[in-house]
Amino acid sequence: MTPKLIVPDDRKRTYDLFTLDNKLEVITISDPATTTSSAALEVSVGSMSDPDDLAGLAHFIEHMLFLGTEKYPQESSYQDFLSEHGGHSNASTSLEYTNFYFTVTSDHLREALDRFSAFFTCPLFTQSATDREMNAIESEHSKNIQNDGFRFYQFLKDTSNPDYAFSKFSTGNLVTLKEQPAAKGVDTRAEMIKHYQAYYSANLMKLVVYGKESNAELQDWVKELFLGIPNKDYAVPAFEGTAYTGQQLMKWYHIVPVKTQRTLVMHFPLDVGHEEYLTKESRYFGHLIGHESEGSILYVLKEKGWAESLCAGTGFTMNTWSLFTIDIEMTKEGLDHMEEMVDIVFQYINMLKDAGTQEAVYAEIKNLAEMQFRYMEPSRPEHFCTDLARSMTTACGAHALAAHYLFFEYSPARIDRMLAALRTDNMNVYVKCQELEGTCDRTISPWYHIKYSERPLSAAQIARWNGLPTNAALHLPSTNPFIPESMDLKPLPDNAPDHPRLIHETPATEPGVRLWFQQDNHYLKPKATTLWALLTPLGYCSPRHRVLNRLMCMVVMERLNALSYHASVANLQYALAPSFEGLNIIVTGFNDKVGVFMKEVFTYLKNVQVDDALFLVMRDQLKKMLENFFKEQAYQIAMEGTKVCFMTPRWGFADTLPIVDQVTLPELQQHIALVLQQFSVEAYFQGNLLEADALQIMADAKATLLQGVLPMPSNQLPCVREGKIPKGREWVRPLPCPTADGTNSALHMTMQVGLRTPRAQVLSQVFTSVTQSIFFTQLRTLESLGYIVAMIGNGSEPGRAVGTAGVSCIVQSATHDPLYLYARVYGFFEALGPYLEEYKEADFKEVVASLIAKKREKPKTLDDDAGRKWAEIQEEQYMWDRRERQIKELEGLTKADLLELYRSRLANDAPKRRRLTTLIFASQHQALYDDAVRDAEGSVVKRAATRLPEYRASNSAARTPEVEAFLAALPAEIAAVLQKMPADGLQELAGGVPAEELAAVPVEAVQEMVDAKVQEGAEGLAKSPLPAIEKYNAAPPEVELAYILDAGRWKQTLKTFPALMPAQA
Incomplete structure (x- = not known):
């Protein structure tokens, strides 16, 4: 008999757990109100099962399953169907599992399931797709080469037991999937089919389906479509040995990262696997060792000026083992005290041993986890399904929903066993820091070429750590003051409105305060979201002010950290962030202690003090963050380069980075004083609060934060505008790769459609829904330009007097130069006209219907709903029925409207075309960049007639x-x-x-x-x-490109879109 699922308090969804005759275990979720449905399937096979001579094969199979089945042989059929019906899909391969998911508008769930199930019953694995998709794997690997996360992950593999499966290279590339197999006479396609048949068995799969239908109907569909998956009764793959033997332990490594960081990592391998979800001893130790309040490891390290942050918990959890990890981000000074920092960690561990198992601490985190589970809000359906499918593979069926949250058993013996494993002879230390490059005399990994050094832990070090004296500064955390005491729902008034109301506004003679409020009448959870904007022109009026404003936020958050960590443990999330308009504060979580915590925030903000030591640490953190942006993916740098061109004001990372070292402590202190002297407040509270509760929180703000504040005239408040890209030209901003080892080129093309009216928004969304799948198919699948290829509808960031709609294209490539990427995107838009003209009216109506269905769905969580309404308040539009207005526009749209948008604003020869493209030239294409800017010194724009590059065959790869x-x-x-x-x-x-x-x-x-x-x-x-x-x-045409060489001066020549006029509140 199938056990009954443990489920949260959920008035809107019902769940069912069952097993098909082929031993496929399934959970269905019935949500009658949803307009977006999803499914996810997890297979208990991952990269650790790859053949030794075909690294990356499991990952390659994951890719290939998307490229045609016997029932739907066209390679793009699956993606086209999902895109046409408001959905998308993805997949991922981990060490022991492979996960696939999709999302689609609910009316088309069954059809999507039919296509999805064919992945597991009749995939094609064609030779042509095999040859091409290897290039996609190569592009994905190229994207990862400069990613520190992937590099450290591979470093752990390369320094682990070479005879154990964990050590394998899991992503794969052309070398492991094509060149090496070919040299050995191995047929990759044949081996792929063999591997698929060996592991893709129904008894090794878990399926989750989320739809609006009843569980009975969903179960019928699952039986009809998934019973055909063969059951071969294979055992879950098991791996002999262990990742870390004595030979791989007691080491101290220095590793050179790509980004600026100073990270000390301590790893302790544990013989604890997935079964630990029942007792969660790793959560217990992660809570204590990772705590940030007074008496914690981090608190003591910060007092000494050695650390910025610390996190602790299991890094990897496998079927039979896991790694307990302690990550410490160090300050510059901390680099000189690394062994002493390890001292403090072991002093804390020794304190825990001396204190014994703390049942009260365990009970506190257990009770908080039960609250979180009971009042859990589902995430987006695809995320919910993906996480649940994974949970089904690692927990028994009845526990699948609750496994991540609930503490099922209290086991002092297991706690003691884990604590005993946190010892010096069961540890490795890894220090990731560019400043230690001079000590790194080795290189490891043919895929990432990681510089490092290695030395064994000395007998003197181990003896020292084993004999440390007690540290009186370290102790257990105090009682959490923010644990909710009441979870009762507040009584709802009759006819409670489902949109915000302005419930408080001060007269012009007082500090400006506007408070918006809506008592929740939909989600019915004991939660609340409070959103605050402190409006001042001093936050963003120059690059220097942007730096000062960010430093101010960092200082306040640091001063409040020991207390706010207690709040985060009690599910009160808090953030203070700079914005175009000053400062934004958000506090969200269980409502019972929201007001109590907000009082603390007001007090700390009003009285914030910054000394020289804290200033230097915060300034160094900010500098690292800005420097590291230029080591992000090339397409992200391109997107930033585009925004800087026409947003006013918009101070980019390149504007602010040179200023950081110039800023002084007195200057920051003066900035803080000036900001807190005069500002206005706009706030919005939504959730399980009464109007009186909201007014009391604001009264507390007036009594603390707003005490003595001068009124801010409305005409002095900041206003962000968007420049109009001049019509009819091909504006191109060329940028060199900011790092010498950057091997990825990128393109970000943006096309402005107009002000962000409901009509402009839906036109942009319909256009991208019709074209994004073929954009991906043409440029990613068929032409293999790169791993990252996307078309998206876009709008401005929320802000006062800003709001445009448009379309953006993104391509990143390690194998092609950016001018070639531009030529291919230009060619796509050249060929798009005939496609749109022949686009079937019935297909157009399906796209529109899918968008309407998505817009009719309520946001899944209180936070999402509050965020949407807060954007209306920030933009002063108060269009609470924006979705309804968009639906009305959609209902009136015709295919002729789509063609008119393309012909007038998006086509290459469109008379109202407002198009700007940023190109990032990878280091190997520096000569092309030099050609683009040659003979233009001091110029704002250089016009150049350019013959676009010729088409290159779709199976091309990088030249070696x-x-x-x-x-x-x-x-x-x-x-x-x-x-x-x-x-x-x-x-x-x-x-x-x-x-x-x-x-x-x-x-x-x-x-x-x-x-x-x-x-x-x-x-x-x-x-x-x-x-x-x-x-x-x-015959690619010759096109006159207008190269923007000085974005700041060019931006000054632009006219701006008219400001969105404030609506009547």
Whole structure:
């Protein structure tokens, strides 16, 4: 008999757990109010099961399942269907599991399930898709090469037990999936099919389906569609050995990261696996060791000026083992005291041993977890399904929903056993810091080339840590003052409005305060969200003010940290952040102690003090953050480069970074005093509060924070505007890669449609819904430009007097230069016209209907709903029925409207086209960047007639040094012919044919070989969703590009969109 699920208090959803005859375990969730449905399936196989000679195979199978099935053979069928019906999909491969999910408008759930189930009954794994998708894997790996998270993850693998499966390279790339197998005579496609058949068995799968239908109907669909998955009764993969033996322990490593950081990491391997969810001893120790209040490790380290942050808990949890991790982000001074910091960690561990198991502490976190589970708000359906499918694989079926939250058993014995494992002979220390590069004399990992050093922990170190004296500054946390005492729902008034009301506004002679309020009548949880804007022109009026304002927020949060950590433990989340308009404060969580905590926030903010030591630490943190932005993904840097061009004011990272070191302590102190002397407050409270509660919180603010504050005239409040990109030109902002080792180029193209009216918004959304799937199919799947390819509808960030709608395109590539990316996106828009003209009216209506369905759905959580209404307040639009107005516009839209938008504003020759593209030139394309800006010193704009690059075959890959040397060794006429061959074909030639042998072949024969390879690479073109692109590929046009060389001066020439006029409140 199937056990009954443990579920939260949930008035809106019902759950069912059952097992099909093929042993597929399933949970269905019935939510009659949802307009978005989802499903997720988890398979108990991951990268640790990869064959030794095919690293990344599990990840590759995950990719390939999206590219056609026997029932739906067209490669883009699945993605096209989801996109047309307001959905999307993704998947991920971890060490022991692979997860797939999708989301779709609820009316189309069954059809989506039909396509989804075919992944697991009849995948195609075609040879052409196999060849092309290897390039996508290569692009994904290239994206990760400079990512410190992936680098450290691989470092852990490379320094673990080489005979254990954890040590494998899990992402894969062209070397592991193509070149190495080919050299050994291994057929990757055949091995992939063999691997799929060996592990994709129904008894190793868990399925979650979320829909508006009853559980009975969802169960019928699941039986019909998923019973065909074969059950082979395979055992869950098991792995002999352990990741860390004595040979891999008691080491001290220094590692050179990409980003600026000073991180000390302590790892303790544990023989504790997923079964630990029942007792959660790791949560107990994570709570104590990771605490931040007085008496904690972090509190003591901060008092000494050695650390900025600390977190503790299990980093990896596998079926049979896990890693308990302590991460400490150090200050500059902390670098000189690393061993002493480890001293303090072990002094705290020793204190825990001496104190014994603390049942009261365990009970406190257990009770808080029960509250969180009981009043859990579901996340977006796809996230909910994905997390639940994973939980089904690691917990028994009845516990699946509750496993992450509930403490099922109190086991002092297991607590003692884990505490005993936190010892010096069961530990490694990793220090990630660029400043220690001089000590790093080794390189590890052929995939990431990580510089590091290694030394064993000395006998003297171990003896010292084992014999430490007691540290009186370390003790258990005090009782949490923010644990809620009442979870009662406040009585609702009759006819309670479901939109905010202005319940308090001060006269002009007093400090400006406007308080908006809505008592929750929908979510019915004992929770509240309070949102505050402290409005001042001093927060963003110059790059210097932006730096000072951010430092002010950092200082206040740091001063409040020991207390606010208690609040976070009690599920009161808090943030203080700078904004265009001054400062934003948010406090959200259980409502019972919201007012108590807000009083503390007001007091700390009003009386904040900053001394030289704290100032230097905060300034260093800010500098690291700004420096590290330039080591983010290339497309993120491109997006920032675009925004800086036309947002006014908009001070980018490049504007603010040089200023950080110039700012002084007296200057910051003066800034804080001036900000707190004169400002206005706009606030919005929503949730389980009475109007009287809201007014009392505001009264507390007046008695503390607002005491003595001068009124801020409304005409002095900040106003953010968006410049109009001049019509009819191809505006391009070229930017070099900010780091010498950046190997990814990127494109971010934005097209302004107009002010953010309901009509402009839905037109942009309909356009992207119709085109984003074919954009992805053409440029990512068929042309293999890169791993990151996306088209999105966009609008301005919320702010006073700002609001435009538009469309953006993003492409990032490690194999192509940005001018080629531009040419391909330009070609996409060139070929899009015929596609839209032939687009079926019925398909258009389906897209519109799906968007309408999504807009009719209420936000899933109180926070989401409050955030949406807060944006209306910030923009002074108060359009509480914006969704209803958008639906009305959608109901009146026709395909002719879509064509008019394209022809007038988005096409390459559109007369009202307002298009700006930022291009990031990777380090290997520096010469192209130099050409773009040559002979334009001091110019604001350089116009250049540019012949767009020719189309390159879809199976191209990056040229390696081996290929370049091969070409250089050939006669010039043969090398010139080979230049047009796809790069992977060149790689095969370079690896298999001596240059002197090819040099003897007639040029005509070489040309025939190249033509055949190009035709082979172009086979995907026949499947292109844009047949008209073939004409463009044959003869790319010459286009005049207007290069923006000085964004600041160019922005000054722009007219701005008219301000959104404040609406009647």
